Amino acid sequence: MYQIINTIGRGDHVGGKVAPDAVEVEAFIARWRMSEGAERASFPSFISEFCVLLRTERPQPPTSDPEAVTYRFEYPVRQLGPDGSATTGRIDLYRKICFAMEAKQKRLKGQPKEILPASGTDDEPTETPRGRRGADRGLDVMMLNAKRQAEQYCRALPASHGWPPFIILCDVGHCFEFYADFSGQGKNYAQFPDRHRFRVYLEDLRDPAIRAWIACIWSDPLSLDPSRQAAQATRQIAQRLALVSKALERRHDPEDVALFLMRCVFTMFAEDVRLIPADSFKRLLRECLEAPKSFKPLVEDLWRAMDLGRYSSAVRAELKRFNGRMFAEPQVFALGRDGIAELLSAAEHDWSLVDPAIFGTLLEQALEPAERARLGAHYTPRAYVERLVVETVIAPLRDDWRNVLTAAQQARDGGSLKSALALVEDFHSQLSKTRVLDPACGTGNFLHVAQDLMKRLEGEVLEVAAELGAAEQLGGFGARGVGPWQFFGIDANRRAVAIADLMLWIGYLQWHLRTRAFAPSEPILEELAQIVPGDALLVWDDWPVPLVKGRREVAPRNPRRPDWPEVEFIVGNPPFIGGKDLRGRLGESYVGALRAAYPQMNESADLVMYWWDRAAELLTLPGTKLRRFGFVTTNSITQLFQRRVVERHLNAKKPISLLLAIADHPWTKAGKDTAAVRIAMTVAASGRQGDACSRLSRNPGSTPTSRGWRCASGRG
Structure with missing residues (x-):
């Protein structure tokens, strides 16, 4: 854009x-x-x-x-x-x-x-x-x-x-x-x-x-619309990285290759936003084209300097301290001219056009041999992710902000600019503490979009505060704004977890440098542990020891539901596995443990409904901080066995209400290797919320559309 x-x-x-x-x-x-x-x-x-x-x-x-x-x-x-x-x-x-x-x-x-x-x-x-x-x-x-x-x-x-x-x-x-x-x-x-x-x-x-x-x-x-150009530019970069990854995996462990390329990705981004000197990495790559054997020692020197914050002879400049997990003990692989040329071609792209919400998915495909042949054939369009994130997270925050603006206006009209500013600063403080969880985060698309939209709201808050006289400076008001530390994720795929962490930092730094009056403090990256590898539905003693020994399934000991982080909002797109396919896909022992940990679930429920049920339970716990949750599910949610899960919570003593219910919606972009996928979206809050959706059946005789359920989500 x-x-x-x-x-x-x-x-x-x-x-x-x-x-x-x-x-x-x-x-x-x-x-x-x-x-x-x-x-x-x-x-x-x-x-x-x-x-x-x-x-x-x-x-x-x-x-x-x-x-x-x-x-x-x-x-x-x-x-x-x-x-x-x-x-x-x-x-x-x-x-x-x-x-x-x-x-x-x-x-x-x-x-x-x-x-x-x-x-x-x-x-x-x-x-x-x-x-x-x-x-x-x-x-x-x-x-x-x-x-x-x-x-x-x-x-x-x-x-x-x-x-x-x-x-x-x-x-x-x-x-x-x-x-x-x-x-x-x-x-x-x-x-x-x-x-x-x-x-x-x-x-x-x-x-x-x-x-x-x-x-x-x-x-x-x-x-x-930035997403229109971002998709094309992002796919081109991912294709370049896929070629490098494929060549390196012939001689090195794929996990190590993935981490190496992720460091390259962040370095390309850092030079485009001037966190390291402009064009310094591209200049290094051009020099290495003439002398490929210099690539490994020069990049090692650059990344060590970025980790510690010192002078780098590789780029002939004093560098900021990045730290975090990104550059600690960085592993660099030797590359030939062809590999260096592909990295240089990727670095030549304008990284301001790269949308982390798309790039995370494509990077995972580029680094996963089984997925590489389908690179770019499918990804979740940002507009679809944004629709659910806005209704789940942003809409209530904007309602809060409108109320604060009204109160600040009253204080200003009463002659108290100090009180008006205090109200705005307090809202910013609360916004900077608002936490979001995706309990099946993959490469972090939903978390990135949530952070991006919260940063946009933060921009408006900071603008009003400045007009009321706030001095925005390092260590002063707004010094610690919305950032990756507020966004939590769980996913079984360790590589996806690492990519999600990277995408959050890239998105955060993009917005910080556009909307703040000062550079980010050092270290640029923090070592966080809020996005973790794991099973969001089930843990057992000695987890994650495999449930197979000697080619035989072994029942897990003491299966139970894991704790989820305490947050204000939950949003995501859990995996789709139909109830009849669970045993074939996950194994007899796992499904038996799952049923033991969730005895309230009927055996025909799809896997995604276990996430839905858990979030609904958390929404009504005494003293809960959770305000809303929103999930993408299969469009079979309108069918009897899935609907029973939802209706049990709608009709409970402590009921929840559906604020958004879209029974049938397109999802992944279909390519020649993929079929179009249809999904449902639901957003829920606790209590009786006016004319909230009271049933999950489609209107008789109607074509399934976003208007197929009666709900209180307003126009459109």
């Missing part, structure tokens, strides 16, 4: 039209910079001229039929109140499948689009001083209200329109703010492209690249 934004529109043409020259841009800036005052009256003229500057189509004249013109000012939407009464709201500017725009305006009581102060007084919120972010600006209440209003309007759009990928806020003559949600859910509009660049001031429009990516929002907003 960031490469797209930085390179788009660098020529003299935009969308086939001649781009504005410097004189036209300066004239626009000068004319509208003087426009403070009657913002509502100025808004249509400002936007019409702005569209000319972008070389995009101007809004069309409205008609009496809203469906006839879906790019217009004052687009009407029907809003339902708590009592069922309907009112008509109007989006300041709307373009179907592109964006909804709201203008920051002084709106007096009783006038259209009235905004009342949070304190409930009759006073209008005080106008915030204009200028770039700083303590002197204070909290821009009207921009916050404009975003809240835009989200409410998007929720009221016709279902056939879908959720627009962008919300734009406009402060006429001053700036724009951009928020995006490419998931199609409308529950996580976050700063776009990041905290440092989501606000575009009038003077920033001098940059043709900025004008060009804004113009894309008008014409092709989904082209700015």
